Amino acid sequence: MEMDLRKEFSAAEAGKKVCRIIQFAVKAGMYLLPWRTPEVMRGAGSSRKLPVAVSRKNLKKPLIVTGRTVSGEGLMAGMLETAESFRLSCVIFDKATPNPTDEEVEAGAAMFRENGCDCIIAFGGGSDIDCAKAIGAKIARPQRSVRQLQGRLKVLRPIPVLFAVPTTAGSGSETTISAVITENETRRKAALTDPVLMPKYVVLDPELTVSLPPQQTAASGMDALCHAVEAYINGTYNTKVERQMAVQTVKLIRANLLKVYADGTDLEARQKLQEAAFCSGRAFTRGGLGYACAMARPLSGLYGVSHGYASAILMPHVLRSYGEAVEKSLAELYDLCEMEEPGTAGNASKSMHEKAEAFIRWIEEMKEKLDIPAYPEMVREEDIDRIAEWTEEEIGFFSPVPVIRDRKQLREFIVSLLPGSAKPEASAEPEASLKPEESAEPEAGPKPEESAEPGEDADKGEEHDH
Numbered sequence: 287m288e289m290d291l292r293k294e295f296s297a298a299e300a301g302k303k304v305c306r307i308i309q310f311a312v313k314a315g316m317y318l319l320p321w322r323t324p325e326v327m328r329g330a331g332s333s334r335k336l337p338v339a340v341s342r343k344n345l346k347k348p349l350i351v352t353g354r355t356v357s358g359e360g361l362m363a364g365m366l367e368t369a370e371s372f373r374l375s376c377v378i379f380d381k382a383t384p385n386p387t388d389e390e391v392e393a394g395a396a397m398f399r400e401n402g403c404d405c406i407i408a409f410g411g412g413s414d415i416d417c418a419k420a421i422g423a424k425i426a427r428p429q430r431s432v433r434q435l436q437g438r439l440k441v442l443r444p445i446p447v448l449f450a451v452p453t454t455a456g457s458g459s460e461t462t463i464s465a466v467i468t469e470n471e472t473r474r475k476a477a478l479t480d481p482v483l484m485p486k487y488v489v490l491d492p493e494l495t496v497s498l499p500p501q502q503t504a505a506s507g508m509d510a511l512c513h514a515v516e517a518y519i520n521g522t523y524n525t526k527v528e529r530q531m532a533v534q535t536v537k538l539i540r541a542n543l544l545k546v547y548a549d550g551t552d553l554e555a556r557q558k559l560q561e562a563a564f565c566s567g568r569a570f571t572r573g574g575l576g577y578a579c580a581m582a583r584p585l586s587g588l589y590g591v592s593h594g595y596a597s598a599i600l601m602p603h604v605l606r607s608y609g610e611a612v613e614k615s616l617a618e619l620y621d622l623c624e625m626e627e628p629g630t631a632g633n634a635s636k637s638m639h640e641k642a643e644a645f646i647r648w649i650e651e652m653k654e655k656l657d658i659p660a661y662p663e664m665v666r667e668e669d670i671d672r673i674a675e676w677t678e679e680e681i682g683f684f685s686p687v688p689v690i691r692d693r694k695q696l697r698e699f700i701v702s703l704l705p706g707s708a709k710p711e712a713s714a715e716p717e718a719s720l721k722p723e724e725s726a727e728p729e730a731g732p733k734p735e736e737s738a739e740p741g742e743d744a745d746k747g748e749e750h751d752h
């Protein structure tokens with residue numbers, strides 16, 4: 287029995303080492319991919335000017351991919367009016383749902399072909415943008431099913447020119463290379479990931495997000511924060527661009543999310559949140575995500591909660607569970623985002639551990655102020671194995687998370703967050719709270735590269751995850 291356990295343990299550790307070797311190979315390959323950042327039009331009312339840009343590119347028949355609520359709310363009215371005066375014949379596919387399915391993608395692609403469309407405008411939340419990307423992938427690869435296109439680098443052909451007009455500020459889908467699609471039959475979500483999926487043009491019009499309710503604003507803003515933080519602490523694949531984008535996201539969220547939560551009509555702050563989502567998308571699309579975002583996916587799939595809400599709940603717990611492996615990165619974020627409260631002891635007097643803990647506490651305070659629960663109370667005991675399994679699959683071999691967890695450790699982590707378990711909560715003694723959990727001992731594989739050099743860098747509210 288003891289022998290079996292020892293064998294199991296060493297197999298798990300060997301698997302983690304293999305993951306690290308794969309990640310270093312992927313890192314080398316990353317330099318060969320055509321990384322870019324979409325062109326951006328920004329400012330209040332900018333979505334009305336989009337048809338001008340479409341027309342200038344000699345495109346005449348866009349398929350507009352959106353959801354019923356966005357289409358019903360009349361948010362597209364200004365854009366459609368300009369499109370008419372520029373003689374664009376728009377075809378509207380408004381059947382994208384909050385968790386877009388393979389069937390929706392097939393239907394959208396059929397509509398594109400039947401109407402002879404020549405480009406795609408994704409207008410809506412991250413889900414609508416994901417649906418539009420996947421429709422583009424189906425147009426590029428008509429012989430393959432959505433399932434066959436899920437995974438990495440399965441499209442590898444140009445998709446129709448894609449314009450993205452986000453009506454939320456969180457998913458960052460407008461600047462990522464992924465699209466998350468749910469398989470209708472099994473309800474399992476999986477991403478299509480390929481640089482060809484990144485939109486060519488993005489419109490950041492804060493007027494479109496004004497009617498986003500406070501809860502959705504909070505969830506999508508925290509989703510952007512989670513993406514930025516997880517990308518930053520991953521380190522391995524990041525370049526100066528991703529690090530700068532992540533830091534910029536944290537600064538923008540910190541300065542604007544509570545402001546917009548209190549007053550949704552603050553257009554200037556709304557614009558800043560859109561910028562934050564854009565930056566976080568660009569950061570994580572190369573830097574990768576971690577267990578908070580990965581575990582939020584099964585939670586939203588199983589319990590119908592929004593992805594951003596689930597990742598916000600999980601984020602501080604995941605960060606704290608990494609222990610010493612992320613102290614340096616979180617302390618850097620704390621410094622780079624100038625989070626020291628005026629009037630308190632100077633930064634120089636705080637240890638790296640204290641800064642990291644202060645950063646996590648700031649996230650917890652944000653959650654509290656945004657009325658987001660401390661723990662994932664929705665989790666049912668009978669789902670724990672499934673959540674652990676899907677989270678492990680979601681992270682896969684490629685995500686350079688600071689500490690790799692096997693399925694058993696993920697299970698233990700989920701259980702530790704449920705009612706009745708002893709919570710690894712922040713205590714009055716910060717020293718005690720950031721210590722690695724028993725199961726979170728940083729594994730012995732190659733360490734991620736130094737993560738940064740300081741100074742370097744509802745439909746409308748429907749969300750999605752990456």
Ligand SMILES: [Fe+2]
Nearest residue numbers: 509579751752
């Ligand atoms: Fe996310």
